[in-house]
Structures are given as structure tokens and as C-alpha cells.
Amino acid sequence: xxxxxxxxxxxxxxxxxxxxxxxxxxxxxxxxxxxxxxxxxxxxxxxxxxxxxxxxxxxxxxxxxxxxxxxxxxxxxxxxxxxxxxxxxxxxxxxxxxxxxxxxxxxxxxxxxxxxxxxxxxxxxxxxxxxxxxxxxxxxxxxxxxxxxxxxxxxxxxxxxxxxxxxxxxxxxxxxxxxxxxxxxxxxxxxxxxxxxxxxxxxxxxxxxxxxxxxxxxxxxxxxxxxxxxxxxxxxxxxxxxxxxxxxxxxxxxxxxxxxxxxxxxxxxxxxxxxxxxxxxxxxxxxxxxxxxxxxxxxxxxxxxxxxxxxxxxxxxxxxxxxxxxxxxxxxxxxxxxxxxxxxxxxxxxxxxxxxxxxxxxxxxxxxxxxxxxxxxxxxxxxxxxxxxxxxxxxxxxxxxxxx
Ligand SMILES: Cc1ncc(COP(=O)(O)O)c(C=O)c1O
Numbered sequence: 001x002x003x004x005x006x007x008x009x010x011x012x013x014x015x016x017x018x019x020x021x022x023x024x025x026x027x028x029x030x031x032x033x034x035x036x037x038x039x040x041x042x043x044x045x046x047x048x049x050x051x052x053x054x055x056x057x058x059x060x061x062x063x064x065x066x067x068x069x070x071x072x073x074x075x076x077x078x079x080x081x082x083x084x085x086x087x088x089x090x091x092x093x094x095x096x097x098x099x100x101x102x103x104x105x106x107x108x109x110x111x112x113x114x115x116x117x118x119x120x121x122x123x124x125x126x127x128x129x130x131x132x133x134x135x136x137x138x139x140x141x142x143x144x145x146x147x148x149x150x151x152x153x154x155x156x157x158x159x160x161x162x163x164x165x166x167x168x169x170x171x172x173x174x175x176x177x178x179x180x181x182x183x184x185x186x187x188x189x190x191x192x193x194x195x196x197x198x199x200x201x202x203x204x205x206x207x208x209x210x211x212x213x214x215x216x217x218x219x220x221x222x223x224x225x226x227x228x229x230x231x232x233x234x235x236x237x238x239x240x241x242x243x244x245x246x247x248x249x250x251x252x253x254x255x256x257x258x259x260x261x262x263x264x265x266x267x268x269x270x271x272x273x274x275x276x277x278x279x280x281x282x283x284x285x286x287x288x289x290x291x292x293x294x295x296x297x298x299x300x301x302x303x304x305x306x307x308x309x310x311x312x313x314x315x316x317x318x319x320x321x322x323x324x325x326x327x328x329x330x331x332x333x334x335x336x337x338x339x340x341x342x343x344x345x346x347x348x349x350x351x352x353x354x355x356x357x358x359x360x361x362x363x364x365x366x367x368x369x370x371x372x373x374x375x376x377x378x379x380x381x382x383x384x385x386x387x388x389x390x391x392x393x394x395x396x397x398x399x400x401x402x403x404x
Pocket of ligand 1: 042106107108109110112132184188216218246247248249254255259260
């Protein structure tokens with residue numbers, strides 16, 4: 001008789017966004033005259049820029065002609081795109097990353113979730129608290145997290161690194177020895193980042209204890225501060241201890257188009273075994289390549305015209321971030337993030353819990369955000385707003401909050 005993977009039964013329900021959805025629709029039904037502003041979810045709202053649309057149209061035309069038709073893409077990605085990524089995202093920043101260390105995929109979420117497969121079952125993971133849930137859940141599904149304590153919201157076999165206002169939302173080196181360390185920089189949900197010096201401490205620690213840093217740089221395009229590296233490979237020593245995930249979702253509006261990539265340096269080894277070979281094996285077995293159309297569209301991200309248009313798009317969202325940051329500050333809130341990331345992390349009003357504040361803000365300002373406690377116990381008492389709305393609705397949301 002078949003049996004299911006019991007590890008799935010240990011997972012807590014993914015209540016966060018469904019609970020938010022239910023609360024918002026109940027409120028909207030009871031108050032049809034109210035205009036609700038949604039600054040909760042991390043999805044983009046601006047359309048694809050013209051350079052990308054044009055590149056995609058050209059690729060569609062190629063696919064419609066026998067001479068230029070493309071079937072299955074190479075599973076590691078087309079050479080033209082990997083060369084461009086290696087040159088412009090890495091070598092231009094002084095990182096020695098070559099095209100064959102880049103694996104193109106359908107997005108960072110899949111890669112962040114799948115990477116754990118190539119590591120031993122008994123590896124211990126360390127994560128920030130609060131955290132993007134994919135890192136923990138994917139390891140829990142694989143049976144690496146132990147038991148879930150529903151009261152405390154913690155797994156028994158996970159090393160948590162609390163990130164709070166007291167430590168500037170920067171994870172501190174853990175007392176215990178992790179094997180896999182997940183870092184998300186710039187961070188979702190806190191919107192904060194790590195400087196070169198802070199990241200160097202992590203790279204040295206990982207090399208010293210023989211751990212791997214799984215570095216999620218999905219929000220790299222939003223970095224404004226020169227002290228914040230755009231890639232972990234800008235740090236000396238990272239080639240022997242890090243894997244980096246990137247996404248085209250937030251820098252180019254590809255949340256619905258789907259494309260990302262993962263960098264696995266060939267120097268990352270366990271004994272004599274290069275991790276690169278294992279990820280290549282996994283990718284080749286379980287992934288059949290990202291679409292030609294999408295990889296061609298991504299080439300426009302690196303053209304002069306595309307770069308200029310995307311710079312404006314990122315600036316549009318970051319102007320929203322500034323509006324939120326300044327609006328909340330002048331309304332008397334403690335506010336964090338929003339400088340190197342499209343997320344603003346705030347302390348709730350007068351010590352309310354994250355969910356109390358959610359209800360209060362919905363009721364009093366008709367503004368929707370995300371309760372910080374949904375990202376982990378250290379998020380309790382905090383709240384996340386995103387800069388991905390329109391400028392007009394962002395300004396209006398801040399006016400309403402100021403007027404409460
Ligand atoms: C930290 C982080 N990593 C990865 C992703 C997913 O990226 P993608 O759209 O490329 O799957 C997200 C999406 O919100 C994210 O916040």
C-alpha cells in the first residue's frame with residue numbers, strides 16, 4: 001500500500017496570504033463604498049518595458065519560421081544569455097564567474113526550493129527569523145527540519161537567527177554549526193541589506209566551518225548603497241562557500257513571464273565532489289530549459305536601451321518606497337528598509353500585535369499590508385508594506401495613515 005511523504009503532514013498551513021485575502025474580501029463586502037489600497041503582496045504592477053516587449057515580439061516571429069524555430073532549450077540555458085549574465089552581472093563587478101557556472105531557470109523560487117536536494121539529508125539549516133518561507137518549507141518537505149512547534153512557530157532542527165531592530169536586522173553568527181546557511185540580501189521581508197564587511201564575516205565563517213551560504217539576491221536591482229555588494233561573489237572567499245540565486249521578476253517585471261538563474265561556482269566542493277556537477281545533473285534530469293522567447297526577452301535587460309528603461313522602472317518603485325518611508329516616519333512610526341529594497345518594515349502602532357495592526361489599518365485607513373508575524377516569530381509586532389503599488393495609490397495610502 002502506498003504511503004505519503006509524512007514530512008508534508010508536519011507543515012503548518014500556509015495561512016498568511018489566504019487569511020489576508022479572506023479578511024480583505026469580508027471587509028470589502030461589508031463596506032462596498034470603501035476604496036481599499038493593497039500594499040501587501042510582493043508582485044510588480046508596471047508593464048514590461050518597450051525594449052523587452054520588442055525583443056519578445058522578434059523571438060515570437062523567429063519561432064514562427066522553420067529556419068529560426070527553436071525546440072527544447074539547453075537545460076542550463078542558452079549560451080548567449082549565460083555569456084551576457086557572466087559579463088554584465090559578474091565580471092563587470094570584478095567577480096570571476098564564468099558562463100558555465102550559470103544555470104538559467106524558470107525563477108528563483110524553484111531554485112531556492114530545489115537546491116536542498118543536492119545536499120545530504122543530515123545537513124542542518126540556519127535561517128533568518130523573519131524569513132522568506134520557501135527555504136524552511138522546502139527543507140521540511142525533505143525531512144530536514146525535525147518537528148514543528150505550533151505554539152512557538154519554530155522547527156526543532158532549524159537554527160534560527162533572529163533579525164530585529166536591536167541587531168539592525170542583521171543576522172548574527174549562530175552558536176551552533178549549520179551546514180546550509182540561507183541569506184536573503186536585500187531582505188524580504190525586512191527590506192534591510194548587509195554591507196561588504198558584514199558579508200565578509202559570513203563568508204569567512206562558512207569557509208571556516210565548511211558550510212554553504214545559499215544567497216538569495218532576488219532584489220539585487222534595488223541596491224542603492226555603495227557599501228552593499230550586488231553579489232556575494234564580490235567577497236573574497238565566496239567561490240568556495242556560496243551559491244547565488246537571481247531573478248528577473250523584480251528587476252524586469254518577469255513575475256508572470258518567469259526567468260531566473262543560479263550561480264554555482266566550480267570551486268565549491270565537499271571533499272573531491274564539486275557541487276556544480278550535482279546541480280548540473282539535477283537540472284538536466286528535472287528541468288527542460290527555460291523558453292527561447294523568454295531568454296531572448298531577457299537579453300534586452302542587458303541592452304543599453306533596456307537598461308535605461310529598467311533603471312527608470314526600479315526608480316519608480318523606489319520613489320514609492322521613499323514616499324512610504326517618509327510618510328510613516330512623519331506619522332511617528334519606527335520604520336526600516338526601503339532604501340536598498342522595495343519593502344518597508346515598520347513597528348506596529350502602540351505595541352499592537354502584527355494581526356491587530358493589520359485589522360486596525362484595514363478598518364481605519366482601508367490599507368492592506370502584511371503582518372510581520374507571518375514571516376516568523378521575530379516578526380511579531382512588525383508589519384510589511386511594499387513599494388510595488390502605483391505612485392498615486394501609495395501617496396493616498398500615506399495620506400490616510402497620517403490622518404488616522
Ligand atoms: C526573497 C525572494 N526570493 C525569491 C523570490 C521568487 O522569485 P521568482 O519570481 O524568480 O521565482 C521572491 C519572490 O517574491 C522573493 O521574495
